[in-house]
Amino acid sequence: MSNDTETLEQFTGKEYKYGFTTDIEADSLPPGLSEDTIRQLSEIKQEPEYMLEWRLKAYRKWLTMKEPDWAFVDYPPINYQGISYYSAPKKEAQYQSLDEVDPKLLDTYNKLGIPLEEQKKLAGVAVDAVFDSVSIATTYKDELEKHGVIFCSISEAVRKYPELVKKYLGSVVPYTDNYFATLNSAVFSDGTFVYIPKNVKCPLELSTYFRINAQNTGQFERTLIIADEGSSVSYLEGCTAPMRDENQLHAAVVELVAHRDAQIKYSTIQNWYPGDDEGKGGIYNFVTKRGLCEGENSKISWTQVETGSSITWKYPSCILKGDHSVGEFYSVALTNRKQQADTGTKMIHIGKNTKSTIISKGVSAGNGQNSYRGLVKVLKSAEGARNFSQCDSMLMSDRCGAHTFPYIEVDNPTAQVEHEATTSKIGEDQIFYCNQRGISTEDAIGMIVHGFCKEVLNELPMEFALEARQLLSISLEGSVG
Amino acid sequence: MTEQTQTQKTDMAPPLLAPWCQAHFDTQQSNLNGLSGGAFSAVRQEAFKKFLELGFPQAHLLEDWKYTSLKEMARTDFSMSSEIEVSSELKKIFKDFTDFDAYHNFCFLNGSFVSELNTEQEIPAGITLCTIREALHSEDKELKKRFEDSIGKVAVTDANALVALNTGLLQDGIYLHVPKDTKLPKPVRILFAASGSKMATVSFPRVLVVMEPGASASVVQEFCSLGTEVTFSNVVSEFIVSDNAKFENTIIQEEGSDRYHFNHVAVQQGATSYFKNATFSFGGKIVRNEIAPTLNGSGSDTHMFGLSVLNGDQHVDNFTVLDHAVPSCESNEQYKGIYDDKSKGVFSGTIIVREDAQKTNAIQSNQGLLLSDTASLSTKPQLKIWADDVKCTHGATVGQIDKDALFYLQSRGIKKREAMGLLIRAFAGDITREVSQEGLRSYLEDAITEKLSQ
Numbered sequence: 001m002s003n004d005t006e007t008l009e010q011f012t013g014k015e016y017k018y019g020f021t022t023d024i025e026a027d028s029l030p031p032g033l034s035e036d037t038i039r040q041l042s043e044i045k046q047e048p049e050y051m052l053e054w055r056l057k058a059y060r061k062w063l064t065m066k067e068p069d070w071a072f073v074d075y076p077p078i079n080y081q082g083i084s085y086y087s088a089p090k091k092e093a094q095y096q097s098l099d100e101v102d103p104k105l106l107d108t109y110n111k112l113g114i115p116l117e118e119q120k121k122l123a124g125v126a127v128d129a130v131f132d133s134v135s136i137a138t139t140y141k142d143e144l145e146k147h148g149v150i151f152c153s154i155s156e157a158v159r160k161y162p163e164l165v166k167k168y169l170g171s172v173v174p175y176t177d178n179y180f181a182t183l184n185s186a187v188f189s190d191g192t193f194v195y196i197p198k199n200v201k202c203p204l205e206l207s208t209y210f211r212i213n214a215q216n217t218g219q220f221e222r223t224l225i226i227a228d229e230g231s232s233v234s235y236l237e238g239c240t241a242p243m244r245d246e247n248q249l250h251a252a253v254v255e256l257v258a259h260r261d262a263q264i265k266y267s268t269i270q271n272w273y274p275g276d277d278e279g280k281g282g283i284y285n286f287v288t289k290r291g292l293c294e295g296e297n298s299k300i301s302w303t304q305v306e307t308g309s310s311i312t313w314k315y316p317s318c319i320l321k322g323d324h325s326v327g328e329f330y331s332v333a334l335t336n337r338k339q340q341a342d343t344g345t346k347m348i349h350i351g352k353n354t355k356s357t358i359i360s361k362g363v364s365a366g367n368g369q370n371s372y373r374g375l376v377k378v379l380k381s382a383e384g385a386r387n388f389s390q391c392d393s394m395l396m397s398d399r400c401g402a403h404t405f406p407y408i409e410v411d412n413p414t415a416q417v418e419h420e421a422t423t424s425k426i427g428e429d430q431i432f433y434c435n436q437r438g439i440s441t442e443d444a445i446g447m448i449v450h451g452f453c454k455e456v457l458n459e460l461p462m463e464f465a466l467e468a469r470q471l472l473s474i475s476l477e478g479s480v481g
Numbered sequence: 482m483t484e485q486t487q488t489q490k491t492d493m494a495p496p497l498l499a500p501w502c503q504a505h506f507d508t509q510q511s512n513l514n515g516l517s518g519g520a521f522s523a524v525r526q527e528a529f530k531k532f533l534e535l536g537f538p539q540a541h542l543l544e545d546w547k548y549t550s551l552k553e554m555a556r557t558d559f560s561m562s563s564e565i566e567v568s569s570e571l572k573k574i575f576k577d578f579t580d581f582d583a584y585h586n587f588c589f590l591n592g593s594f595v596s597e598l599n600t601e602q603e604i605p606a607g608i609t610l611c612t613i614r615e616a617l618h619s620e621d622k623e624l625k626k627r628f629e630d631s632i633g634k635v636a637v638t639d640a641n642a643l644v645a646l647n648t649g650l651l652q653d654g655i656y657l658h659v660p661k662d663t664k665l666p667k668p669v670r671i672l673f674a675a676s677g678s679k680m681a682t683v684s685f686p687r688v689l690v691v692m693e694p695g696a697s698a699s700v701v702q703e704f705c706s707l708g709t710e711v712t713f714s715n716v717v718s719e720f721i722v723s724d725n726a727k728f729e730n731t732i733i734q735e736e737g738s739d740r741y742h743f744n745h746v747a748v749q750q751g752a753t754s755y756f757k758n759a760t761f762s763f764g765g766k767i768v769r770n771e772i773a774p775t776l777n778g779s780g781s782d783t784h785m786f787g788l789s790v791l792n793g794d795q796h797v798d799n800f801t802v803l804d805h806a807v808p809s810c811e812s813n814e815q816y817k818g819i820y821d822d823k824s825k826g827v828f829s830g831t832i833i834v835r836e837d838a839q840k841t842n843a844i845q846s847n848q849g850l851l852l853s854d855t856a857s858l859s860t861k862p863q864l865k866i867w868a869d870d871v872k873c874t875h876g877a878t879v880g881q882i883d884k885d886a887l888f889y890l891q892s893r894g895i896k897k898r899e900a901m902g903l904l905i906r907a908f909a910g911d912i913t914r915e916v917s918q919e920g921l922r923s924y925l926e927d928a929i930t931e932k933l934s935q
Contacts, residue, residue, distance in 0.1 A: 070544065380854075395869035398836065404864045410879045413851035417880070423866050423873040 029086040035059060038186055041086050045155050045190075048162060058175035058185035065179045071342040072371040072403055073311050075284065078249055085187045085220070149202055149233075150195040154222050157193035164195055168226055172255040172292045172319070180251040180313075181288040184220045188253070191222035196231035196262070205461055207236040221252040227262035229295065234265040236464055250309075252287045260295025260322065265303070267460050271471055272308035274339045282310020282339070289316035293325035293351075301328040302345065303459040305468045310339055315373065317346035320354035320382075327356040330456040334472065335368025335400070344374035344405075349382035349415070358389035361453045364400035371403040378415040385412065391421040394452055446472075496536020497555055501683070502646065503533075505561045509650050520629040521617060528638045529649030535642035548827040548859045549769055549798040554741045559683035559713055561652070562591045566678070567598060574705050575672055579924035584670035584701070585610060591676055591712075592652035592684030608665055609658040613687060616656040628656055631691050635719040636747035641771075643743050647685045647717040654687035659696035659726075668699040668729075668918060675736060677710025688718040692726035694751070699729035701921065704744075706736040706764070713741040724751035724778055729758075731916060733925070736764040738793045745771040752778025759786040759915055760799070761925055763932050768797040775804040776812070776838075787816040788912040790932045791824035791856075798827035803845075805838040808868075814845040817912055819905055819933070820856035829861040832875070836867040845875040850882065850908055905933060 029040060038059055042052040067078075144151050150161065158165050175185035196202050227233055250272070256264050266289075275282025285308075291300035302316040318327030329345040347356035362370040372391045393402035404421045426448055434444030449472055450457070457465050506529050510522075537555045538546040567590075575588050575598050585602050588595040594612045604610050609624060616628040638645035655671050673686050690700060706712055714736070722728045736742055742765045750756055760770050774783050789797040799816050818826040828847045849858040862875040882904055890900035909929050916922045 393864075393866070395866070395871070398839070398869050399867075400869065401867045402864070403866060404875070405861070406863070406877070407859070407861050408877055408879060409857070409859045410849070410851065411857045413854055413856060413881045415851075415879065417878065419860075419862070419875075419877040421862070421864060421873075421875045423864055423871060425869045425871065 028084045031084045032081050033059075033083070033085060033187065037085055041187060041189070044086060045158075047155070047158050050162065050166060051158050054170070054175065055186050058182050059187075061176050062179070062182040062186055065182060067179050071313050072369065072373070072405070073313065073340040073342050075311055075340075078284070080183075083249060086189055143203060147200050147203055148197040149200060150193065151206055152193055154188070154191040154193045154224060157224075161193070161195070164226065165193070165224070168224055168255070168257055169222075170255075172257060172290045173253050173288050178288060180286040181253050184222060184251045184253045184288070188220045188222035191224070191252070193223075194225040194233065194235065196227045196233045198228045199230040200228075201231065202233040205234050205236055219248070219250050219252075221250075223252070223254040225255070225264055225266070226257045227259060227264050227298075229259045230261045231259075232263040234461060235267070236461060237266070237268045249284045250286065252289075254287070254289040254316075256291035256300055258291065258293050258295065258298035258300050258325075261297045262295065263299045263301075264291065265301045266291070266316070267464055268302075268304040268306075269460075269464060269468055269471065270304065270306045270308050270312070273310075274308050274337060275310035277337055283308065285309035285312045285314060287314040289314065290319065291317065291327070292319045293322050293327060293354075295322040295325075296351075297324045298322050299326040299328070301326075301330075301459070303330040303456065304332070304343075305456070305460070305471065306331070306333040306341060306343060307471050309341075312339075312341040312343050314343045315345055317348070318356065319348045319350065320356065320385075321350045322354075323351040324353045325351055326354070328459075329356075329358045329360070330459040331360045332363070332453045332456045332468075332472070333360070333370055333372075334363045335365070335370045337366045337368065339366075340369045342371040342373055344372045346375040347377070347387060349376075349378045349385040349387070351382060353384040353386075354382055355386045356388075358387070358391070359455050360389075360391040361456055362391070362393040362402055363396065363449060363452070364393065364402050365396035367397075367399050369401045369403070371405060372421075373405040375407040375409070376417055376419070377407075377409045378412050378417065380411045382412050383414050385415040385417075387415070387417045389419040391419075392452070393421070393423040394449070395423065395425050496534065497539050497552075498533065498536050499555045499557075499559070501559050502650075505650055505683070508561065509652070519617070521632060524633045525649055525651065528633070528645045531638045532642055532645035532649055535640075535645065538642055545800065545829065548825075549767060549796065551741075551767070554713060554767065557681050557711060557713070559681045561650075561684070562676075562682050563593050563652075565590055565593055565595055565597070566676075567595060568707065570707055571595075571674055571676075572598065574674065578670060578672075578703070580918075580920035583667060583920065585667050587612075587655055587669070587671045589653065589671065589673045589684075589686055591674070591682050592686050594653050605663070605665065607660045607663055609656065610665075610669065611656055613651070613654045613656050613689065624658075627658060627691075628689070631721060632687075632689055632719070635721060635749045636717050636745060641745065643715055644717055644745050644747075647687060647715045647745070650685045650715075651687050652685050654689070655700075657688075657690045657698065657700065659690075659692050659698050661693040662695035663693075664696070665698035668701060670701040670703065672703045672705065673714065673716065674705050674707055675712035675714045675740060676707035677712045678708040679710065681711045681713075683713040683715065686714070686716050688716075690719070690728065690730075691721045692723055692728050692754075694724040695726060696723070697727035699731070699918070701731045701733065701918075703733045704736055704742065704764075706740050711739055711741070712736070714743065716742075716744045718744075718746045720746070720748045720756070722748060722750045722754045722756050725753050726751065727755040729756075729917060731918075731921065732758070732760040732770070733928070734760070734762045734764060734768060734770070735928070736768075738764055738795050739766050740764065741766060742768040743771075744769065746773070748772070748774035748783075750774060750776050750778060750781045750783065753780040753782075754778060755782045757784040757786075757915070757917075759912065760788070761912075761928070762787070762789040762791070762797045762799075763928060765795060765797065768795070769800060770798070771800045771802075773802045773804070774812075775806055776810040777806055779807045779809040781810045783810070783812040784915070785812075785814045785816075786912045786915045788909055788929075789818040789820070789826055790909070790929055791819070791826065792821040792932070792935055794823040794825075796825045796827070799829070800827075801830045803830075803832050803843070805832070805834045805841045805843060807835075808838050809840040810838065811842045812844070814843075815911065815915075816847045817908065818849045818858065819852065819909065820849065820858060821852040823853075823855045825856070826858040827860070828858075828877075829863070830875070831863040831865060832873060834864075834866040834868050834871050834873060838868045839870040841868060841871040841873065843871070843873045847875075847877045848908075849879045850905065851879065852881070852905075902930070902933060906930065
């Protein structure tokens, strides 16, 4: 047992592997938030008038709102005036090839173990890497253009495709939605825009690597993905952030729209700085993610592996409006040290014969607090709706917590809704069994945790699954109390 | 992160109050003249003050009341009645109980004790079984002190406005004290009748049970309604189940479908104690059953069962908070509901496992059966776990009658209606089976069949 405890401390005490800061001069707005800041921001981004108006509307709404306090997390009040709302790497050039990219940047990615070069060659992934707030390198654009797929930064889309942006921006997450989404609507810095035309199967896995870099800069990403009738796309989002002392606010908004027969698969690996042993310095990750299954037979699938951030507040949701549409949510959330996660999903069944599946795996170690919070709502119109939810929690220390808050609201008797949840400790007898067969405790724990999360990890695209496994190992292996 | 089950939001509107609250409090104060200096009087005043601060729970302000609104109830002008008119109907309901003679029977009308229906009680020596009024006025100083020391100790008024209101306006009820290693051979059955004969009437009954170490007893609380006017029963039960003690409580709620009912059961359990509660809800317009056991001694065992059989536009909210405060306890919680017409079921069950409560084993399940297009169910099973060496599971399902099972029965020549009845009764059987008194079990099964045939 004492051996186990040692390994636990060894592993839970592991330094954040990706903690370094790249020294690139950033072009930032001074801290503070006012209508002027928003005007300035909009001007820097050379946005058309309609965008500025939308931002200002959101800002005015935000002033009247109150920060939500219902989540099962604790943090000191955020000073929204102390945040700089824009930061861009100074060399803002559109590169033709990777050779032209600032080598320091490339080096950063190399340290992260996800070099662009390799991705380009091996994985066949088009990478729109967001370094802080501005897209700096985009690959495989030609290939995508051939199929008519639009994959660009949202700032570019605002200028180049105003009709699409006007039509869809805020259509799933309106600017009045919630405190953090409204803030994002007012000050979003950059993000990704994807449009898949009718009957096109996107030839590549689309991927954006986010990276918060400049100190003291809130990052407000905005992602909008539209899959037109009969199309399909798989989108990957992965994040790491360098070590720093000040808490950083990240309030992103992701909107997905799937038309008739369209499919969107959205995968996330989130590994931002979780804070030091005292919980100091981690990222606040307050994200609004929502997908709308607009047409018949559409499908939206969320997969997330959440290992980072000091506080996670995130509920990727599906509105199942089209008949026979499908929503899926697969999640692994891991909290260690003083990390707190309040995450889950909402499945709103509106259309007939809509189906949803929720698989959530929570792993708590150290002083981590992990909450699943979810809603399954079956409206009167959702004849024959079907939901299955499973929320399992694994506890690794006697100081951590695992909590579940599922809400189920059923207004149609033909609906079939099932929810089950279990909470248990990592099996000592399983570890013992492995030990007996010459498998070290840490390897055994790795195996058990991977096994526990397998249902979710299997949903990830191949390249991501590998990284996810590695992340889990770094954060958890050996964590048994 | 607070553990309080009811946290009123800070920036709330003024508390929702009804004018009758203050008036009834003043009357109650003068009714209990001579007791004003007593220890209980202070508890009463403190509790009422708390209620005025909190006001009636409001659905839009309190997460715990999200699905149940008391707005309409609070608007009704309720009066309190001390008139005791023993109608033949009341007599019939009182006598018409299964195995009548096998119980210690008590009857309360609108919260006041009906002495006319009191039968000679043969109570084993050492056991106290009396009305709360008797306990408060008792010549026996020790008994009085014992009562005053226990009342209000388990059902805390801090965050629960309706418990505070009950404590503040408490009329009468039953006080049961079973000394060390003693068994009360006959179960206690208490009939609480709510009668709105001339006007809307509110009542505040209370039950206090103290089980000394090794004691054992069981209680059945039955709620019925008379008259045509609306009634509101605000009931609080407090159970102290000491080490090795065994206690079983059954609540049968059969008030009319235009009545309001609030029921709070607070339990403190000692080491290796056993507590079982079963709540059956058949009636009421808006019914809220709360149960909050705290497991304070290791090795204790808690079982909670609930069944709602509803039709019309009835609304029953089962709200449970089970607090595992110490290691090595087991709990088993199972709530089921059958919802027809426009009825609505709510279930909110929280299991808390504190940091020290290692080796906890907790099971919770909630199953709902919707029989009509307009019935609905909202369920919220929650786990808050701070210990690691635990086994906790919860499950919730909502659905309709299994079509395959129905087809199977029909293909064997059983009429559809009959087959449905069979399946529904089997569904309910998981809960009725848990009632250990045999006569009561079949009484409940009959009540279910009758309710389903409506």
